[in-house]
Amino acid sequence: MAGTCRTGPAGAAAYLSDHHRNWLAGCRDNALAESLFASLKGELIDTQPWPTCAPARQAIVDYISWYNDTRLHSTLGYRSPAEFEEQTKTGNVT
Numbered sequence: 490m491a492g493t494c495r496t497g498p499a500g501a502a503a504y505l506s507d508h509h510r511n512w513l514a515g516c517r518d519n520a521l522a523e524s525l526f527a528s529l530k531g532e533l534i535d536t537q538p539w540p541t542c543a544p545a546r547q548a549i550v551d552y553i554s555w556y557n558d559t560r561l562h563s564t565l566g567y568r569s570p571a572e573f574e575e576q577t578k579t580g581n582v583t
Contacts, residue, residue, distance in 0.1 A: 525556065 533552045539545040558571045565573040566583070576582045 525553075528556065529553075 529549065529552055533548055534545075539548075559569050561567045561569060562573075568576070573582070
């Protein structure tokens with residue numbers, strides 16, 4: 490259900506799974522999205538109870554910001570996406 494938030498750890502995971510399914514409905518294969526959602530669920534959603542939607546939403550926003558800007562990605566040579574993009578712009582990608 491779009492716009493509905495369920496409470497508790499199972500509710501937050503189910504809410505994310507619903508949106509994950511809806512978002513991927515038009516995709517045939519999106520390994521990067523699958524990886525993000527698996528990391529998000531394993532490293533954030535399933536680690537604590539979420540009594541209301543507001544803290545869960547904010548935690549997801551913060552996690553995605555960290556995932557995109559700071560986290561080191563093995564496929565990028567253990568660089569953050571921000572660092573990789575900067576190096577790509579300047580032509581210093583190795």
